[in-house]
Amino acid sequence: MIDIHCHILSGIDDGAKTMEDSVALAKAAVKEGIHTIIATPHHMNGRYENTRAIILEKTALLNERLKEESIPLTILPGQEPAIHGEILEGLENEEIQTLNDTQYLFIELPSGYVPRYTEKLLFDIQLKGLIPIIVHPERNQEMVEKPDLLYQFIKKGALSQVTASSVNGKFGKKVKSFSEQLIEANLVHFIASDAHNLTSRSFHLENAYDHIHNRYGVDMTYLFKENAELLLEGSNVLREVPQHVKKKKFLGLF
Template sequence: MIVDIHNHILPGLDDGPQNWDEMILLAKQAVNSGINRVIATPHHKHHHKDHFYENNPIKIIRLVEKANDILEKNAVPLTIYPGIEFHLHDQIKLDIEQKIEDFLTLNNTGKYMLIEPPCHHLPEETDEAFKLLQTAGFVPIIAHPERNRILRSNPSIIYNWVKAGILVQVTAGSINGTHGKRLKNFSLHLLDHELVHFVASDAHHHVRRQFELISSYKYIENHYSLNYRKYLEVNALHTINGAEIKISEPTFIGKRRQYFFFYNHPLNHVRENSK
């Protein structure tokens, strides 16, 4: 069973599919790639261009039920589970204190919570917010930290988070190189230091932003190990039933030149020399 824990497959909620036909096409692309379970994680508290996405957990759960009915009627062998991608905004501490019911966990198990940092900064209350969530019994999962400029410049922040029990999800397209050399270099650097606990697609569209999960797993199996791939696959499966995830002991991560375009991670040289 292959589970994708981060995608935008539900229609009409954010910048994912805009209707049921587009949702079905994206679902078929997931199945054709080898995925049979996905946790839908629409944006919440997220500004994107001229839009602000704010999604109610009850609405998400009901839409997941409808989506699964539609997929069954169209003979698409994909099961969708509810979730949310909560944006790490500047007032997140207040939301935790006053609107914790908005924080839908992955598959609504009350355990794993997908948190998306902004791209260009980290709110001052970030560490305090994570501690509040953990005190309340939740396990934060940081979505695509490789996109955040502050984290790329200070990767020890991620190391400290992991040591504190926070989990990390890297995007498949970052590992595959779809999102550019800089994000690939940094993602591989996180893998090198045992700082990745999940890989997910962050799929939005059946053509423009597809489910790339399986190809990234193959990359990890070929360039790291089969055990590393299996570890990531099992972790994703555990989020569905809220099971405990064993955190591999990370190694300290410091600053490296690989956050810049002129630097190539050694695995990029391997790939280029094998052509």
């Protein structure tokens, strides 16, 4: 498996604290069947500022350590930039790191709302030849209340990535239910761990794929796994026609 979202680089955000933590996460990833991880430290989220140069250096150091310990895991450079008005400048200044130096770029929204300039920024990013991927939309409160926001973003070219722990119910029944609604509406293109540690925020990726397989069948599972591979290559990912979310009311009644 490939995990495109993980906070495995040590000492630069709220993920792994030490190199030993990084190694422990790597061992857990391999045990789960993950062979490649894109390291995606936070950037410009009000707490952390991890530029491309820092990420490349940290990625190289971790790969060296994993090689020394004969851990069969490859770490690739990525980043989780919080949405902000200077993202395009950050790209020009080479402070922003795309996922494995491809055309795919993570965008993290605030947890409580969707900024008014989001649609324009996503459009401007695409004008630069990049494809924005909205991370964990299922945990954005305004998205939950107004899922048509995500529909419009996806319809206009953006992609989205849902967290494995959301699919598994680790973030609660409401988030799990909304994640399933997004999947059913073809508004999800990737499943990734967003792992931070081995206690409260671990991988759970294999379990998430099992759940998706049991609920939606092999084709949906294949789509998500294949998209992770296509992303690494910088190829066009698989997309189904996006649908409007059918908002479920209490007790699952429409």
